Amino acid sequence: MAEKSDSISIKNWSHKDQPREKLRDKGKSTLSDAELIAIILGSGNRDESAVALSQRILASVNHNLNELGKLTLKQLMAFKGIGEAKAISILAMMELGRRRRGEEALKKQKISSSVSVFELMQPVIGELPHEEFWIIYLNNSNKVIQKHQLSKGGITGTLVDVRLVLKNALEVGAVALILVHNHPSGTLKPSEADKNLTQKLKTAAASLDIKVLDHLIITEKAYFSFADEQCL
Template sequence: MPEKTESFTIKSWNRDDRPREKLRLKGRSALSDAELLAIILGSGSSGESAVSLAKRILASAGNNLSSLGNLSLTKLMTFHGVGEAKAISIAAALELGRRRGLTESPYRYRITNSASANRFLKPVLAELPHEEFWVLYLNNSNRVLKHEQLSKGGITGTLVDIRLALKLALELNATAMILAHNHPSGTLIPSEADKQLTRKFHKAAGSLDIKLLDHLIVTDKEYYSFADEGLL
């Protein structure tokens, strides 16, 4: 009769090593990324705890949660101890985190500089495998009235209709706008087409007394600000 392998479940660990107990006693912020991922996993495999397995998974993504969110179910299932159910749980948890970033009340969010704009836009754009163009519409206190996808394209580009963007700005009574698009390649260098589009937006918006505050290029690691670089 084959010997039954024993899984190192969280309940079998020492009390001080249990992420669930640690979360309950010390709060969510006290846990490392690996410990939070271990809770999602629930258990490791024969000879390996869930925390150890979580550390290996995170290491494969460069210990970057955005990169982890890009891992496919097939890639996650290559780790010993991660079956389809656990892979789906990881993907679902990361997607919930991404959506939370999108659905936090925009009316409380005030844009003060390019970094704050990037914090708002990164959950929207950073992990996409294709290019999208978005617009932030702001009131006279630079608080976000609405964020709207203007176009969706391929890996290397997307078409943008300036008239549609300005039509919505007028409907919202927006006094300022911030443009943003992502570069799936990871490069932060604006193309000549990016520069031309920004100039056209700036001129068109200005004719309606709407300020174009910035245009961001967003990647999963960094961002590029036209305003910070003196291109607006």
């Protein structure tokens, strides 16, 4: 996975084009997205610096970091100057950012609104190309006991076993549930299957004195809340 030695090394850049020194001397917040990525890359190619290469990669996704995070190893390696090692470094960087968002949301463990559910789960399932169904188990203070992936499906659907949902609720001592799944298509409109499943789980949980507080459909940038829309 070694990169070609004919690339422009970071030590040979002009002073104004040295993001490592800029970060050291002026702080990380002063760097552009391209400069931060350039530090990860370390070098560009024969014709351009790492900053210029990073700018070109960002331009391909309209300077949107969320879109950058969706690029595959193969797509990254299509850029001149990006070999396997650099592509993997970019993927690792984006994954760390995604995990940090998830951890920051998890610190706000008390669920107070549909927004807090979205903040917790969007980094997990909001950008997936397939559908996943998750259950958030809560205690009597509406604090998260556990978030659990119940099933993973294809582009258009996933299967949910009500018995497994309630079995796990009893095992962790949950008194309330929030259902969450994503729509890779981007549509926020619940299907009839979504509505039927929500009512089925609500009825089954009620028999065990467990409340279903909400069901969220999550996309990359938005969500639909059954509770907010009075569909529960």
